[in-house]
Amino acid sequence: MTLTEKILARAAGRARVEAGENIWVNADILMTHDICGPGTIGVFKREFGANARVWNRERIVIVTDHYIFTCSELARRNLEVLRQFVAEQGIQYFYDVTPPGARGWSFDPALGPLKRQHGPRHAGICHVALPQKGHVRPGEVLFGTDSHTCTAGAFNQFATGIGNTDAAFVMGTGKLLLKVPETMHFVLEGKLAPGVMAKDVVLHIIGRIGFDGATYRAMQFGGSGVAFLSIEDRMTIANMAIEAGAKNAIFPFDGRTAEYVEARTQLNNTKRDYVPVEPDRDQKFVAELVVELDRLEPLVACPPDPSRCKRAAELGDVKLDRAYIGSCTGGKASDFVECARILRGRTVAIETFGVPATPEVVADLQRTYWGEKTIWEILTDAGVQMTENPSCAACLGGPPDTFGRIDKPLRCISTTNRNFPGRMGHKDAEIYLASPATVAASAVTGRITDPRQFLG
Numbered sequence: 001m002t003l004t005e006k007i008l009a010r011a012a013g014r015a016r017v018e019a020g021e022n023i024w025v026n027a028d029i030l031m032t033h034d035i036c037g038p039g040t041i042g043v044f045k046r047e048f049g050a051n052a053r054v055w056n057r058e059r060i061v062i063v064t065d066h067y068i069f070t071c072s073e074l075a076r077r078n079l080e081v082l083r084q085f086v087a088e089q090g091i092q093y094f095y096d097v098t099p100p101g102a103r104g105w106s107f108d109p110a111l112g113p114l115k116r117q118h119g120p121r122h123a124g125i126c127h128v129a130l131p132q133k134g135h136v137r138p139g140e141v142l143f144g145t146d147s148h149t150c151t152a153g154a155f156n157q158f159a160t161g162i163g164n165t166d167a168a169f170v171m172g173t174g175k176l177l178l179k180v181p182e183t184m185h186f187v188l189e190g191k192l193a194p195g196v197m198a199k200d201v202v203l204h205i206i207g208r209i210g211f212d213g214a215t216y217r218a219m220q221f222g223g224s225g226v227a228f229l230s231i232e233d234r235m236t237i238a239n240m241a242i243e244a245g246a247k248n249a250i251f252p253f254d255g256r257t258a259e260y261v262e263a264r265t266q267l268n269n270t271k272r273d274y275v276p277v278e279p280d281r282d283q284k285f286v287a288e289l290v291v292e293l294d295r296l297e298p299l300v301a302c303p304p305d306p307s308r309c310k311r312a313a314e315l316g317d318v319k320l321d322r323a324y325i326g327s328c329t330g331g332k333a334s335d336f337v338e339c340a341r342i343l344r345g346r347t348v349a350i351e352t353f354g355v356p357a358t359p360e361v362v363a364d365l366q367r368t369y370w371g372e373k374t375i376w377e378i379l380t381d382a383g384v385q386m387t388e389n390p391s392c393a394a395c396l397g398g399p400p401d402t403f404g405r406i407d408k409p410l411r412c413i414s415t416t417n418r419n420f421p422g423r424m425g426h427k428d429a430e431i432y433l434a435s436p437a438t439v440a441a442s443a444v445t446g447r448i449t450d451p452r453q454f455l456g
């Protein structure tokens with residue numbers, strides 16, 4: 001069996017499963033957030049009853065991350081629905097943006113978008129917060145009401161996005177009926193060259209197979225190149241599996257996975273035991289594709305979809321209005337570090353927004369010194385508007401007062417994962433997706449730029 005089949009067989013209490021079978025799977029964790037949580041809760045109450053109890057209050061994780069630093073009354077109402085439900089059910093893991101005791105809290109525009117406004121429980125964007133807070137474990141099943149839940153496949157976990165109705169069912173029963181996906185195998189060989197990042201790997205793959213090339217399939221990564229990818233690199237690649245239509249992504253378990261998961265579960269006092277899955281000799285793949293990492297170049301996905309990949313070097317004529325560094329794909333500490341490597345001692349030529357994925361990323365950047373300056377200072381000195389309020393921000397457009405939202409038909413280069421029309425706000429804006437290094441280099445020149453020209 002493939003890695004995905006092995007996890008699903010275990011979660012179904014079976015010795016074997018085959019691709020195409022419909023099976024009942026037990027969930028380990030259900031994650032929801034401020035956008036889909038209220039809808040999920042509504043369906044749960046409608047179908048299970050107003051006084052129903054959730055299946056397991058320790059296995060439901062609720063995050064506030066999408067529309068939180070905004071004055072929108074609708075967004076505030078969503079947060080209230082979550083708070084009420086958490087209190088009523090005794091949900092153990094609720095990462096609330098609100099400072100404790102500040103009932104009715106909402107974003108204060110007078111304080112501005114840059115200075116911290118959140119309380120200590122805020123954890124930032126769900127897909128980065130979940131592993132940081134010790135909620136992902138190898139060999140387990142994670143369902144989340146968000147398509148980029150597949151990010152946790154980086155940790156040898158079956159993780160997939162589900163709709164509100166399915167999530168309400170999981171909330172009430174702890175199970176879900178699903179079809180075992182076929183598995184595609186991506187063999188990563190070699191090592192990335194300087195200036196080439198994990199984002200380039202996944203853009204390359206989506207460019208090769210198309211935005212529907214892995215529809216309802218598992219994308220399993222393997223090969224000697226995996227060992228050279230950090231955990232955050234693997235998260236970036238797994239995050240964008242859904243941009244090829246995949247059901248999930250999955251990486252093999254190794255020492256890096258163990259180190260990360262053990263540190264995080266211990267730190268946060270979450271469940272520490274887990275059983276990873278190892279590859280079998282008789283795995284059956286529906287397709288296999290070799291990616292030679294050392295031959296990859298910085299890539300850019302042109303609008304209107306993430307599969308329109310071109311080499312950054314051939315897009316030098318594309319003039320830009322804005323750059324954006326952030327999201328669950330490109331707002332991790334390592335992403336900002338790569339930006340800082342390019343931006344150190346330079347100045348951006350276009351408006352550039354930086355939105356760290358989690359408060360932990362903010363703290364890392366603010367306490368790590370390169371010489372006299374922190375990484376945070378290197379970025380702000382270069383002219384990047386860095387906010388201390390981690391959230392999805394403009395990745396999904398958001399209410400009109402969202403930080404970094406594109407309100408005009410601008411051309412933006414971004415570390416995010418989707419570039420469909422209207423994704424970051426204005427429907428006529430053009431979004432170019434690229435690695436943090438390429439976004440930083442392009443911010444300096446004001447045109448799409450291969451970052452290798454700035455590296456020694």
Ligand code: SF4
Nearest residue numbers: 148327328392395396
């Ligand atoms: S950062 Fe963007 S892609 Fe990630 S969860 Fe938020 S809105 Fe979705």
